Amino acid sequence: xxxxxxxxxxxxxxxxxxxxxxxxxxxxxxxxxxxxxxxxxxxxxxxxxxxxxxxxxxxxxxxxxxxxxxxxxxxxxxxxxxxxxxxxxxxxxxxxxxxxxxxxxxxxxxxxxxxxxxxxxxxxxxxxxxxxxxxxxxxxxxxxxxxxxxxxxxxxxxxxxxxxxxxxxxxxxxxxxxxxxxxxxxxxxxxxxxxxxxxxxxxxxxxxxxxxxxxxxxxxxxxxxxxxxxxxxxxxxxxxxxxxxxxxxxxxxxxxxxxxxxxxxxxxxxxxxxxxxxxxxxxxxxxxxxxxxxxxxxxxxxxxxxxxxxxxxxxxxxxxxxxxxxxxxxxxxxxxxxxxxxxxxxxxxxxxxxxxxxxxxxxxxxxxxxxxxxxxxxxxxxxxxxxxxxxxxxxxxxxxxxx
Numbered sequence: 001x002x003x004x005x006x007x008x009x010x011x012x013x014x015x016x017x018x019x020x021x022x023x024x025x026x027x028x029x030x031x032x033x034x035x036x037x038x039x040x041x042x043x044x045x046x047x048x049x050x051x052x053x054x055x056x057x058x059x060x061x062x063x064x065x066x067x068x069x070x071x072x073x074x075x076x077x078x079x080x081x082x083x084x085x086x087x088x089x090x091x092x093x094x095x096x097x098x099x100x101x102x103x104x105x106x107x108x109x110x111x112x113x114x115x116x117x118x119x120x121x122x123x124x125x126x127x128x129x130x131x132x133x134x135x136x137x138x139x140x141x142x143x144x145x146x147x148x149x150x151x152x153x154x155x156x157x158x159x160x161x162x163x164x165x166x167x168x169x170x171x172x173x174x175x176x177x178x179x180x181x182x183x184x185x186x187x188x189x190x191x192x193x194x195x196x197x198x199x200x201x202x203x204x205x206x207x208x209x210x211x212x213x214x215x216x217x218x219x220x221x222x223x224x225x226x227x228x229x230x231x232x233x234x235x236x237x238x239x240x241x242x243x244x245x246x247x248x249x250x251x252x253x254x255x256x257x258x259x260x261x262x263x264x265x266x267x268x269x270x271x272x273x274x275x276x277x278x279x280x281x282x283x284x285x286x287x288x289x290x291x292x293x294x295x296x297x298x299x300x301x302x303x304x305x306x307x308x309x310x311x312x313x314x315x316x317x318x319x320x321x322x323x324x325x326x327x328x329x330x331x332x333x334x335x336x337x338x339x340x341x342x343x344x345x346x347x348x349x350x351x352x353x354x355x356x357x358x359x360x361x362x363x364x365x366x367x368x369x370x371x372x373x374x375x376x377x378x379x380x381x382x383x384x385x386x387x388x389x390x391x392x393x394x395x396x397x398x399x400x401x402x403x
Contacts, residue, residue, distance in 0.1 A: 033150075034072075035141035036220045040351040041329075043226040045219070049141060056221055058231055058260060059252025059267075067252055069221045073144035074126035077253065077270045079170060081107050082403060083117035084201040091202055091403065093122070093167075108181040108248065118179040118203075118401065120167040121270045125156035128216055130338045136351045138333075140219050154339050155213035155402075159296045168210060169401040171244040171272050172280070177399070181245030185278050185398040190391060191366060192303055194399045195283060204297050205283035206400040211369055212339050215381050218268055222254070225354040227268065227275065227380050232256035234266035234276025236371060236379040241396065247272045275379045278398030279368040286312070287365040287386035290321035292342060303390045306364050319386070320345040322362045328354050328382055343384055356380035361387035372396040 035048035047054065054068040069075040079096040094115060096104050106112040108119050127150035131139040143150055156163045174183035177197045186194075194205055224230055231254050235242045246265030247256060253270045256262060268274045284297035286304060293312035295304075304312065317332035319342055331352050332344035343358040344350075356371070357378030365386035371379030374396050388394060 031143050031145045031147050033141050033143040033147060034075075034220050035139055036223050037137060037139045038225065038350075038352060040136040041353050043224055043229070043353055043355060045223045045225070047220070047223050048139065051220055051223075056223075056254070058255035059250050060255055060259075061249045061251065061257045064251035065255060067254070070253055074124050074142060075217055075221055075269070076124070078122040079270050080120050080122055080167070081115055081117045082120045082167060083115065086201070089202065093120075095122075105181075105248075108245070110178065110180045119170040119181065120179060120401075120403065121170050123155075123166050123168065123214065123217075123269070125162075125164055125166075126153050126213075126217070127151060128153055128339070132333050132350065138331075138350045138352070140216050142216060142220055151338075153213040153216070154209040154337075155207075158209050159298075166210065167403040168206070168214070168271060170270065172278055173399040173401060174244070177401070179401060181248055183244050185241050185244065187241060187278055187395050187398050188393045189397075189399075190303075190393055191281050191283060192391075194281070195300070198401050203401045203403045206280050206369075206402055207284045207297055208282055208292075208294075208340065208367075209284075210402045211280075211282065212341050214269065214271070214274070215341055216339065218274075218381060221269075225352060225380075225382065226356075227266075228260075228355070228377065230260065231268060232266035233261050233263060234273060234371075234379055235263060235373045236276045236376050237263040238373045240373065241398070242277050242373060244272060273370075275370040275381060275383060276375070277373055278396050279372045279385065279394075280370050280400045281397060282367045282369060285367055286390055287319070287360070287367050288363070290318040290345065291315050292317075292319070292340070292367065294337075303366075304364070305390075309364075315340065317342070317349070318345050319343045319358070319384075320360060322360055325357045325359050325378065327378075328352075328356050328358055328384070331382070341382055343382070354380065354382045356382040356384075358383070359385040359387040361389075364390050366390045366392070368397060 032050040034051035036045040038045040057065040059065040169179035172185035247267040317334040330349035371383035
């Protein structure tokens, strides 16, 4: 279950004074750290520190790939069903490991006689370092517990609160905003509608804090910025929305049903279609005049206008403002939000080819991530669009839920 504590923590500013020095020292002696180093203009990275000797390769419906990360914190994730009690306004969780495959299949599809809820992926807290070098090389390092010089990941430590565990919907949300297998993802729906519906059952829409915490774990595990090339292509061909559950029979936590190049559901850390199928709306952030603006998602009642941005916090980094689809060749090194991996137009940005694209437009825009079945090869961890005005809906814009 989730543990939540007030920690005196602000977005972009980390206060670790609450940790006694003796505890810091004791933890730092034994806590492992797992890293990946990327060179400019290369998609494949080199695993570093305790990740250097680990192996990972993709799974399919017939073969479970080698995955040395699957039982290691913070990479170990668990599939579960989140059951919401609308009277008590509380959530409880049951886990896939406690049921037979046949019984869990009915839970995934929402047809079980008594266990009904949203299928989620549980993710544990972690700490990270992003090391930016003068030669444009950059390194991501993660650890399961506090280490000196590391920061708490932004999804589990946000707005002064600490969460030991967080949850993301395994599937893109259906027409009635549920995370279930065998459903058509909901599109053509305003962000406000999804926000209100999810908050009524104690959840939110996907945020950048959640998105890029997961991206950090995936970068270390897969050691590549081009996940379509080695994990799974994902649904990135065609002109319609694909039904959820296409990766239900994959034997591991990452891969797809048949071949890496196939047009089929991608699975990453147990999450289906983290890229591809439909774009994922981001809440708690908007784009305007080349900057990303943040606000505590729990305080947002309705989509903002430009006049509301005075109460939002802008990034120091900038993205290229206005223009058609462009290959991402630089990633932001934001002074206050160093966990961001958005496209950048800053001269000090990480020069990095990721084989994903971004789209941008002038004015107040809603950010989306991951790409869609219309996007083709530009789908991936870094696929980013802010070329649709806040409040606009589209046939390939969908939703993920977090708790």
